[in-house]
Amino acid sequence: MERGRPPVRQQGLTEGSCHPELCLSPAPAPAVPPFCPVPPAPGAAPGAACAPAVPCRCLLALLTPFTSSPRSSGLVHIKNPHLETMDEDVLYHLDLGTKTHNLPAMFGDIKHGMGIPSVSIMLHELIKLLHHAKCRDVTIIRIGTSGGLGVEAGSVVITDRAVDACFQPRFEQVVLGDVVVRGTDLDGGLVEELLACSKAVPDFPTLVGHTMCTYDFYEGQGRLDGALCSFSNEKKLEYLKRAHDAGVRNIEMESTAFAALCGLCGLRAAVVCVTLLDRLEGDQIRASHEVLHEYQQRPQRLVAAFIRRRLGLCAATGNTQPSSD
Template structure:
């Protein structure tokens, strides 16, 4: 393999055929190779504001200078769904909340990477999560993914049938990210551990503070402790589709999420806003340190 993204879809990349990447406001006819072929890292997170902030942060960290009067630009603005910013070899993109939203974006970003003939790209999700047995503010680099049914495959519904695809992560990549982050920010509690990906914020995550709850507090605690005993360190809502799609297309994927609450202690996020904002900066700093190490800047 030459390191480029190859998608196993015979309906794509036909000579003379355009492809509209509708949700990110681009198309194959936009000359994607000229615009994006130098990409090495695709960093994705939930909100447009967070990913714009990351784009500005990584611009400073990489020492990238823009022409006088220029600013970073939301490339996906015409799509009115996601925000996307390119800073040198880094693409910073918002994916929304939950697997369906993330899946739509990832399909179109993977096609962009193929049409642009990008090589050796690493996809990294940067986000927030609920922790299990780790203090709020800990940064979890995922070593494996489980669904909320405690399975290691993500279910895709295709033509009225269930298609299960494995959620495989690159352990060496995860360890490299953790090491770079620990070296650059030793005061952060940066750990490797499994992540459970839930299809919901409340019941699927065993919360007792949703509009509906048909289980007891003891039931909740039994489940969360079971997750802990299985090596699960955090819970979020997008990793399964990222891991499955990236594994299927042979694109390296990693996930770096900060924890905002220890679910063994409670369900609600009680930290002050200023502290939460500082917590949410931590995955960005860890990923930035990894990118700089990969580029030989540190």
């Protein structure tokens, strides 16, 4: 074992396996209507199903129906037996609680900061929110920006594998002094479905590739323009080319934690990010504000096409530019 490094233990779930302390197999849940963030039409009876005529704006948690789910009830299940003993669960960072709010009847916009710590906090509380709200058959899609690797700026990368800075599909989390290694598998079927939806937005390139997740924006991504830099441009390019050869097509700072948490909680998940530059050509983003603004809308347009397809609104034109409102 490396000196000074905490012991490492593997953690994961295999089909048919069960940890007695983590087994939360519930009694059959009563039938509840699928949760939907879109309110019913004005004047509709309480509990009436909504029929939105436009794609849902919630691009983080896509509450769309599936034919199968990790458990027969389709509900989101928490891998933490301690929650069942709590009198109240306060989702502090979301300003919500199981006693102060009627979570099954409401849903709010979720915003988070940058990097693994922020996305981890947000996901813990979002997943608990989905559980308390009795949401069913949930798909979560992360959309955002990234640095490209051997692809032109403005390309949209659909992640087929989230890897760490050593190009391995893993996420390391220190828990009680031990390094817990978690897998970062994403849903392959969801990747293919998103790629098929890219035909509705043909005015920018969309591709599938590995996404490298780092803990840092500067040294961790081999940038020469940070406050600290201990390597040459040649060493930087050598590293980035090795990443490209390993299948990496973009770099960001959330995907491994996102994939690991969603996977452990049985949620279908995907990562869709636009590239703001090709890191093999430089470190600084040179595009204008107007160009960057249009780039950042591209993942949203692709996921909107996905939502339209799930809602049966395929006739909508996916190539339509969003308004500036």
